[in-house]
Amino acid sequence: xxxxxxxxxxxxxxxxxxxxxxxxxxxxxxxxxxxxxxxxxxxxxxxxxxxxxxxxxxxxxxxxxxxxxxxxxxxxxxxxxxxxxxxxxxxxxxxxxxxxxxxxxxxxxxxxxxxxxxxxxxxxxxxxxxxxxxxxxxxxxxxxxxxxxxxxxxxxxxxxxxxxxxxxxxxxxxxxxxxxxxxxxxxxxxxxxxxxxxxxxxxxxxxxxxxxxxxxxxxxxxxxxxxx
Amino acid sequence: xxxxxxxxxxxxxxxxxxxxxxxxxxxxxxxxxxxxxxxxxxxxxxxxxxxxxxxxxxxxxxxxxxxxxxxxxxxxxxxxxxxxxxxxxxxxxxxxxxxxxxxxxxxxxxxxxxxxxxxxxxxxxxxxxxxxxxxxxxxxxxxxxxxxxxxxxxxxxxxxxxxxxxxxxxxxxxxxxxxxxxxxxxxxxxxxxxxxxxxxxxx
Numbered sequence: 551x552x553x554x555x556x557x558x559x560x561x562x563x564x565x566x567x568x569x570x571x572x573x574x575x576x577x578x579x580x581x582x583x584x585x586x587x588x589x590x591x592x593x594x595x596x597x598x599x600x601x602x603x604x605x606x607x608x609x610x611x612x613x614x615x616x617x618x619x620x621x622x623x624x625x626x627x628x629x630x631x632x633x634x635x636x637x638x639x640x641x642x643x644x645x646x647x648x649x650x651x652x653x654x655x656x657x658x659x660x661x662x663x664x665x666x667x668x669x670x671x672x673x674x675x676x677x678x679x680x681x682x683x684x685x686x687x688x689x690x691x692x693x694x695x696x697x698x699x700x701x702x703x704x705x706x707x708x709x710x711x712x713x714x715x716x717x718x719x720x721x722x723x724x725x726x727x728x729x730x731x732x733x734x735x736x737x738x739x740x741x742x743x744x745x746x747x748x749x750x751x752x753x754x755x756x757x758x759x760x761x762x763x764x765x766x767x768x769x770x771x772x773x774x775x776x777x778x
Numbered sequence: 779x780x781x782x783x784x785x786x787x788x789x790x791x792x793x794x795x796x797x798x799x800x801x802x803x804x805x806x807x808x809x810x811x812x813x814x815x816x817x818x819x820x821x822x823x824x825x826x827x828x829x830x831x832x833x834x835x836x837x838x839x840x841x842x843x844x845x846x847x848x849x850x851x852x853x854x855x856x857x858x859x860x861x862x863x864x865x866x867x868x869x870x871x872x873x874x875x876x877x878x879x880x881x882x883x884x885x886x887x888x889x890x891x892x893x894x895x896x897x898x899x900x901x902x903x904x905x906x907x908x909x910x911x912x913x914x915x916x917x918x919x920x921x922x923x924x925x926x927x928x929x930x931x932x933x934x935x936x937x938x939x940x941x942x943x944x945x946x947x948x949x950x951x952x953x954x955x956x957x958x959x960x961x962x963x964x965x966x967x968x969x970x971x972x973x974x975x976x977x978x979x980x981x
Contacts, residue, residue, distance in 0.1 A: 573955060576809065577894045581802035621862055624891075628855040636851060651901050654854040658894045660806060727800055728966040735959030739952050752954040 555680050562684030569692035570741035573751060574660040579693055580730040581652050586709050589697030591645040593690025595638065595653065597683065599630045600662050604682035606630075607670040614671075623666045624657070631657045661689060692737070699733050700724045783912065784920045786980045791924025793972040797895050798932040799965060804895030808933060809958060811886070818937035819930070824886040826926025828868065829899050832861050833922035836900040837915055857900055862891045899925045936965055 568574045575596075582592045606626050607614075614622045635653055638646045646653065656662070665685055670678040698708055704724030706714040714720070723729045742750030797803045804825070811821045836857050844850045869887045872880040890896060903918035939961050948957040 573809075576805040577802050580805060620891075621859070624858055624862060625855065628858050632851060632854050635854065651898055651905065654901060655803075655894045655898060657854055657858050658892045658897050660892060663892060723967075726966075726970060727802065728963040728970065730802065731959050731963035731966055735952070735956040735963065738959065739956035742954070742956070743951060749950075750952075750954045750956050 555677060558677050558680045559684040559687075562681065562686075562688040563691060564688070565745075566685075567688045567692060567741065568661045568664075568685050569689055570738055571745060571751070572661075572664075573738070574664055575689060576734070578652050578655065578659055579696060580727070580734055582649055583693055583696035583700055583730065583733075584704070584725050585648070585701050586694060586697035588645070588648045589693035590690065591638075591642065592649060592652065593686070593693045595634045595649075596656055596659060596661070596689055597686025598634055599627060599656055600665060600686045600689075601679055601682040602630045602633075603627045603662055604665055604670040604678040605675055607666045608673055608675045608678035611671045619671065620663075620667075623663060623671075627662050627666070628657045661685060695737060696730075696733055699737075700729060704729060782980055784917060786976055787913075787917055787921050788924040788927075789979070790976045791921050792928040792931060793969070794974075794976055795925075796928045796932055796969055797898065797925050798929055799962075799969045801898070803898040804893055804929060807886075807889065807893060808936065808962070809955070812933050812937045812940055815934065815937045815941070818933040820882050821886045821889075822926070822930035822933045824883045825890060825893060825895060825929050826923065827883075828861070828865060828887070828890050829896055829922045829926040829929075830919060831864055831868070832857075832896055832900050833903060833918055835864060836860055837903065837918050840904055853901070853904075857897060858891075861896055861900070865891045895925070895929060932965070932969075936962065939965060 562568065566572060569576070569579050578592055578596070582588045603623070603626050607623055610622075610626075631654060634656065638649075638653060665682060669681045673681070702708050702714060703721050704726075706712060706718070706720040721729075724733065738750050742748070791797075795801060798805065798808045807821055807825070812818045839856065839860065840850070840853060844852060844856065865887050869880075872883070872887075899922050903913075903921050906921070907913045907918060940958065943957065943961055952960065
């Protein structure tokens, strides 16, 4: 193992932050960050699924045939998502109604399949768990930043506590979809500026897509290259 | 089934409940594949087809198999597997019987399995059906079709915006993805203007 466990953990939080640097899992990021509490709930649920699926997938990496690995990964992930759905429904009904359809949609969150494909299926169990934990914390941190900014500007509160409401009227558009896109854009720009490269990612590329290895488009591109 | 009801569902799915710009479903292809008009169009057509077929299959499975057996908690697992199998089947069928169509649409199919808009639509129509008994199978299919067309509208509009964006010179700080997201935010503002339009038209 070239990298220490500590590096595996911290890379997901800053250097390879799944949301702000790799731009994965955008749907959930934009949709649930209207309040800081929802951001934490979504982050925790996703982290749980990420850690569990990473652990199981890395433990089973030698049993799963390479050809059917994507369906197998998706089934494992869907199993843990179902567990999370049941836990949230039973113990946090308010969170369940706030997250709505985005709770089951954790199953198609590219971060989880991406880590399964790029990390867990190639590494041992313990580093995979640490990697999942780091990526999950990075995801939660990005969501929390979005949630705090949008709640503060859109409702004048943070975690439901009034902060700005005595000084200014809330700017409701920050709670609406356009505000989500706007805050996300600015955050990506800031994260890009602070990163080593010094700029935000150009666009979403195939390189970060979890289905890159099995994508027909890529296979065809390579075929065209060889033909020339 | 009232035709006006169905038209209302269809228009609402495109304009006021636009899956990309209002519900944040399918953002990945919206940002990733919208650089050129023809790829944006091809991707959206493939998404629309898969959305309608997926809804057509998952709705009866949920209503007539999972609910009577008390297995509705398996919804997530069953739906994602059904969608994955459907996409795979569709790809094979297109490859075998319609090569020209496969060449233009088939390349997007593997990406659609993990498109949250498809899984989202199959679950959201069931949620709507639970809230409103009038919202049956046909209404669900119309809603899925409208959602696909709404996705197409958003993609095509945004592809146009991005082609103009390529030629512009944004501040260095915002270059790349940030300015794209801010452009998306402005497109979303314009879609806010449709609020209440469908009820006003048909109400």
